[in-house]
Amino acid sequence: MTRLLSFSLSLFLLLPPLGFAQEADLKKVSFIPQWQPQSQFAGYYVAYEKGFYRQHNLDVRILRGGPDRPPSELLAQGKADFGTRLLTTGIIKRAQGVKLVNIGQLVQRSALMLVAKKAGGINTPQDINGKKVGLWGGDFQGQPRAFFQKYQLAVKTIPQSATLNLFLRGGVEVASAMWYNEYHLILNAGMNPEELTTFFMADHGLNFPEDGIYCLEDTYKNRPELCRSFVQASIAGWQYAFAHPEEALDIVMKYVNAANVATERVHQKWMLARMQDIILPSGSNLPMGTLQAEAYDPAAQELRKNGLIKKIPPFAEFFVNCLASHEK
Amino acid sequence: MKNRSLATKLIILILSGTAIIFLAVFTYNYRASTQGMEDEAAENARNLTRATAYKIEVVLHGAEKIPRSLARTIEQHPLVRPELCQLIQVMVGDNPELFGVCVAFQPYAFDLKKYYFAPYASRHDGGIKLEILGSDSYRYFGTDWYQIPQELGRPIWSEPYYDEGGGNIIMSTFSVPFYRKVSGGKKFRGVVTCDISLMWLKDLVAGVKFYQTGYAFLISQNGVFVTHPERGLIMRESIFSIAEAKSDPHLRRLGRDMIRGGEGFVPLLDFVSGKKSRLYYAPLPSLGWTLAVIFPEDELFADARRLSTKLILMALLGLGFLALMIIYISRSIARPLKILAEKTSAIGHGDFSVAVPETGSKEIVHLAHSFNQLGQQLTEYMEKRDFIRDTFGRYVTQEVVKRLLESKDALEMGGEIREVTILMSDLRGFTAITADMKPEAVITFLNRYLGKMIEILLDSRAIIDEIIGDGILAFFGAPEPLEDHPARAVACALQMQIAMEEINALNAADGLPHLEMGVSVNTGEVVVGNIGSERRTKYSVVGSHVNFTARIDSYAVGGQVLISSSTYEQIKDLVEVGEIIQAEMKGVSGVVTIYEVQGLKGPYQLRLKERSETLIPLAQKLPIHLYRIKEKVVTGASGAAWITHLSEIAATVAFEGDLEEWEDVRLHLLDDTGQEIPGKIYAKIISVKPGADNLNEAAVRFTSVSPEIYRFIREVAGGA
Secondary structure: OHHHHHHHHHHHHHHHHHHHHOHHHOEEEEEEOOOOOOHHHHHHHHHHHOOHHHHOOEEEEEOOOOOOOOHHHHHHOOOOOEEEEOHHHHHHHHHOOOOEEEEEEOOOOOOEEEEEEHHHOOOOHHHHOOOEEEEOOHHHOHHHHHHHHHOOOOOEEEEOOOOOHHHHHOOOOEEEEEOOOHHHHHHOOOOOHHHEEEEEHHHHOOOOOOOEEEEEHHHHHHOHHHHHHHHHHHHHHHHHHHHOHHHHHHHHHHHHHHOOOOOOHHHHHHHHHHHHHHHOOOOOOOOOEOOOHHHHHHHHHHHHHOOOOOOOOOHHHHEOOHHHHHHO | OOOOOHHHHHHHHHHHHHHHHHHHHHHHHHHHHHHHHHHHHHHHHHHHHHHHHHHHHHHHHHHHHHHHHHHHHHHHOOOOHHHHHHHHHHHHHHOOOEEEEEEEEOOOOOOOOOOOEEEEEEEEOOEEEEEEEOEOOEOHHHOHHHHHHHHHOOOEEOOOEEOOOOOOOEEEEEEEEEEEEEOOEEEEEEEEEEEEEOHHHHHHHHOOOEOOOEEEEEEOOOOEEEEOOOHHHOOOOEHHHHHHHOOOHHHHHHHHHHHOOOOEEEEEEOOOOOOEEEEEEEEEOOOOEEEEEEEEHHHHOHHHHHHHHHHHHHHHHHHHHHHHHHHHHHHHHHHHHHHHHHHHHHHHOOOOOOOOOOOOOHHHHHHHHHHHHHHHHHHHHHHHHHHHHHHHHHHOOHHHHHHHHHOHHHHOOEEEEEEEEEEEEEEOOHHHHHOOOOHHHHHHHHHHHHHHHHHHHHHOOOEEEEEEOOEEEEEEOOOOOOOOHHHHHHHHHHHHHHHHHHHHHHHHHHOOOOOOEEEEEEEEEEEEEEEEOOOOEEEEEEOHHHHHHHHHHHHOOOOOEEEEHHHHHHHOOOEEEEEEEEEEEOOEEEEEEEEEEEEEOOOOOEEOOOOOOOOEEEEEEEEEEEEEEEOOEEEEEOOOEEEEEEOOOEEEEEEOOOOOOOOEEEEEEEOOOOOEOOOOEEEEEEEEEEOHHHOEEEEEEEEEEOHHHHHHHHHHHHHO
16 A cells, blocks of 8 residues: 555656656557457556556557467567466466566456356256366366366366357357356346356366466566556556546447447446456455465466476566565 | 305316216227227237248248258268369359358368368359368367357357458358268268358348337347347347346346247337337247337327327317306306395395396296295385384384394393483373363374474483373483483473473464473483383383482473482583472472473573563452362362462462462462452462461462463563
8 A cells, every 4th residue: 555655646746747748758668468458458448548658658559459469479579568468378478488577467366267057957066077168278278177177077178269159059068258258248148147157266276366467578677667667557547447437438448449349338347347356356455466476376386287387487587576676 | 165156166076077087988998099009019010020030031041951951962972172162162153142151071071181171162352262261270160150050960040240351241150060970870070151141131120110210120149239220239239238238127038038039029118219119029030039120109109199189189178168168057047146145135235125037047037036025025024014113113112112123132021220311291280271172182282292292302312101191201311321311301301391382382373271391300220121011011110210200290380390409410510500499208208409490501502481480569469269189189279369479480379278388279360250260270389388467378389370361470470
């Protein structure tokens, strides 16, 4: 809180000269979110639209994300300075030798879940045994597979497409879903919550933190101030978005429409509310942007156990607390 | 309602009653007709929706045939690559409704060396383009169009999607799985798909019109809008997202029924316009989508509303007309009643001659007739009453009659103690004077006198208690209290005396005797009230003061007004007193002071004509006969007697024998021969004392003198 306060103060004190007089001195950086525009990235869009990046002396260009534009590749190729990734993706990439560092961990609670229809007789984890389960690719498989091991379930996994139609039509009995996105899409395809059984990975000892901000290790080494400014401004964006959800939604919908994404406002509203639930989980007072070793280790170990990585990247190399280092 | 007019009451009652009846009939009619319209609309909407759905189904069924037959062909005839590629190109070319046809195989299923194999023929720039789909970056095995028929094991239409070209063409893909026979069953080998543009469908649905603004829309199996006049909804919003945005659980329930293939007719608020609407929805079975027709309720009921508006207008006009009728009728009732009321009021004020016109309805005529009869009866009754009152009033006093007629209480027996002033008068020697007259002459003579006296008394507001012969008993101050009753009574007495002159002039002209009247006035407390029995009653005074007044009267000689000291005390400022008499009276202890009134000052300004009272000594004594009288009966005669002094009202008599003071006497003058000459004098002995020549000498006061004697006395006394 003290850190936040001092940050806010400095922000107010430095605002005029930074915001106007030194317009020309803005540092150009680019940012790539890991998916197409939606409330999952509301904080970054809001930080941009509300001028928080400029207040931090940054001229940010937000790149259009999507399935065909994986941030880690863009970062590695130097096409983007900052990007968001799942923690597991970050660990895998780091283990694969991509010199990425996590400079700000935003999502503390895992939104990943398995969803089943009660009508299919699934009420407990054991009921999943022998069923067809839709799973996303690589990074998203770690937790569900750990879940299956935990409950000793033999399932038939089916690659899950970008839609939930296979699940909705009955092609699979269990589907993967993010709480903030696919779960709501299922509801808005006419399924009622009471007709569904949900298994939150976080509730089954598999709470892997998710979205965080990454950059190349060199970027951080050479320009730590730049990294800190970006993380600070992004956090300010998130805080503003949670405090002004309707305004934040207006901003998100602007990006949604520009990208012609087939979604609508109530879905983005749901998503923004859930982002608040997972970025600021109830009962946690962890400062925004922080990654704890206690959260990192189980995720990394699970990845190794599943063979996705061979060696766990050391936590100290993986995460740099650029906010804390500023305080020194 | 209490004091409202007849018209208002009738209008309120009849109009509200009629309005309620109309409203009930109207409501029933409206309900029945709108129900009929709703049923008809539901029927029409169902027909329209089903017809439209059928049209769509026909096209879709046609489209489905191609991949179905191709799948059968592939299953039965192993085709080589050129054949397959040519086949799908021809198919696209031959079927304009198809956008593209693809045959996608499982890994290594077509060619053992090829992981991906999916030839795809599609329209492109007016021609037909052939591609082979599938690569590490496009793993078609995970697409809906491939995966879902694979997992479900049956053909399926995909959810709608936009075409790859980035155009705004909405597409759907029909995918048919095909298999390879293996021992004991079959193995999935791939899918045949055909893409069709849904733009024709959009146009077809957009072409559906219902009533004025009714329209149709289509939603997919996930509830997503495929077509809708509001373009922003298409492919973005679903019926569930709208239900969530509007927090409308009803709409969500409706959506769930729709995507489950339900059919129905429901009321709802149009989620775009917000208008109350009706929605008919029916499934498109092959797609699993739902077609709905929605139309505003006001258009559905427009005819009913128009008719209702007319009906209400007619009803209002009718009610207005009815109101006018009621006003007319109630006026025709009220007008005679109003006249009747006015006339009744006139009757109340005593005008019995009023009559109302006997026109109008039977009841009114009857009432008017009765009223007119009432007027006549009242007139007759009042005539009778007036006759009674007038007649009655001649015997009693108008004032008493009035009082009796005005108040029942006045008829109550009993009385009260009241201070009144009593007046008593009588004529001196009247009995004697009239003894020789004919009865008719007596009545004329008496009535002339009484008529005048009664007039004066009534004008002075006296109550005449009794008239006995020539004597009058009257009182002032009851029943109506009169503050000035003593002065009023004395004034009355003076007026009576003054009037005697007029009467005597008339009498003299008729050759009738000269009359002298004495009046006494006394004030005191008496009992006043209705005295008598139920059968005969008079308003009268009772008490010692009545007798006392009579006593005083006996001291009055002709032309005198005597008042008691109690009267005198109350009017001494006004009264002009002459002689003051000290008298002893029977039944009254001590000496009574009596005042002779000569005039009344103040507002009355009355004065008696002066009479010569000075006794003139006669040069020659007049011999007389002197009779003693008690109770108007001669009881004896004195010895020889002479008048020695004379005035108009008194004399000094020398006589032989005894006489007592206050004794009544009769004097007869004697001629030279000692014969009594006609005419006589009634007098009272005032005092007796011994005189010269052994005679006693009496002072006498005349109470009544015969006219011929009166002339003589005036000659002697006046002339002396």
